[in-house]
Every structure is written in C-alpha cells, then in structure tokens.
Amino acid sequence: MTSSHHFQPHDLVFTSSVFARHAAKLADVGVSSVSWRVIAAISRRGPLRPREIASLEQVSRPTATIFLQRLEKKGLLQRAVDPEDSRSVLFDLTDQGREALSTWRVSLDGALAPRLQELSEKDITTLIEAQNLMQRIIAEEN
Template identity: 30%
Template sequence: MEGEEERWDPERYVAFWINSSSRKVIRLHELRLRPLGLSMANAAVLLTLAEGGPLSQKDLTRSARVEQPTMAEMLSRMERDGLVCRQPNPRDRRGSLFSVTDLARDRLDLVREALVQGERDALSGLTDEEAEQLIRLLRRVADNVDRAAAPIQSPR
C-alpha cells in the first residue's frame, strides 16, 4: 500500500476483513447455538461458570469484557430461563455468586460441540498449520492494536 494514493477502499484494509470474518463466525455460532436456546454471549458465560465454579457478577463482567449493566441484564435473563442460579456471596454480603444449573449443565456438551463444529466450518480448507498461523497473526494484530491504543486511552 505504500506509495499508492490513499483512498478509502474497505476491502484493501485488514480491519474490513477482520470485522467481516468476525461477524460471520459469530453469526455461524449463533445459528448453531439457537436450537439449544443459547447465544454466544450466554454460552460463554455458562462455559466460564462450568469451568470456574461459582463466580460473582464482577468476575463474569471482567471475563466477558462487557459493561456491568450488560452482564447484569444477561444474568437476569439466564436466571429467568433456569440456566444459572444465584446464591449469597459469603465474602461479600452485598454480592451474589452465580453458578450453572443442572438444566444448563446438561447442555454443555452440546454447546461445546456446536462451537467446535462452527470453528471447523470457519477454518474449512485451511491446513492445521495455516489455522495456527492465522491465530498467531491475529494475536500479533491484536497486540499491535493494544499497543497503539494505550497512549490514546490513557489520561493525560
């Protein structure tokens, strides 16, 4: 791209392809999870709870990298749907701990299978080495973006 006249042609930029690919992969996962009554967001919360034991809303918010109100709303819906249960936090009287219900636990293998199949579909036609290289490259891009954004985000 160096030396070429700068004009906006979205398909020439990595951001376009990362965004497009991400949206399509998430949509594929959503389609595979829908028959289980789940979305990517609440499937991720269920898997986190299943692997990490009872967790606070604050811990789940940090893990999912979402805002506190978003997580609160999601947990309320998941509790209503019988996927998580809330219990008092013995270390914090004001807080609660969330855990997976038996109903959700019964779906976890199907959730994992759906996500693994979605990943296989997304990487279809790539060799194992190409898939690993793609992950390495995307991690480098993510690290580059974090480094570039840090001085912009920090208060002056």
C-alpha cells in the same frame, strides 16, 4: 511489524465477532452468543459476581444483572451468597447449565468441522497459533 501485510486491529476484532455469530448461526444453538460466552466464562473461572460478568462483557452492571437473571430463570445459572461479602451474590452453573454448555460446544464443533476439514494442515496450525495469541492478549488484560 515487519510484514508486507497491512494489519488493522479493528479488522481482527470485526472478523472475530462475525465469525462467532456465523458459527452460532450454523450450529443453531438457540441462544445468543453472549449466553454461551457468559456460561463458558463461569465454567472456566468458577462462580462470578455480576460486576465481574459486566466487566467481561463490557456492559453496565444493571445490564449484566438482568441478563444473569434471565439465564437463572432458564435454569442455567444459580445464585448463592458471596462468602466474602454477604451483601453480594455469585452466579454459578447448574447441572442444566453445564449440560447446555456441553451441547452447545458439540453443536458448534459439528457445525464448523466440515468447513475446517477443507483447510490445510498449515492453515489449521495458523488458526491454533492465532487462537493462542488472542488468549495470551486476553489473559494479560484479566
């Protein structure tokens, strides 16, 4: 790294986490950030097994299963038999789950828009580049 700035990866992780919680609080989405992360992941990837959710969220499989059951009880997820393994299940979004995700995204965008409008075009470009870099790093791991 040939920058005069002293980069600490842990600072990036901490700041990203705090930013996500701050955004959820501003938007008052009514659910935990884990809920919308799981629902967004299923929206992007399609139906997922509990072990896949556990891996994405870095929790044990029993913890993921309990969490998925809560989202299912709220009507946001539905389960189906895994066609590749009839002993396993897949969780997918319900219509209510898709609607909730859309509402959450609008709320998050609306809550953050006034703060982002204060930034310069250069700052917005920097954020987009940082987002793209972070997505690339994540994609390399998955």
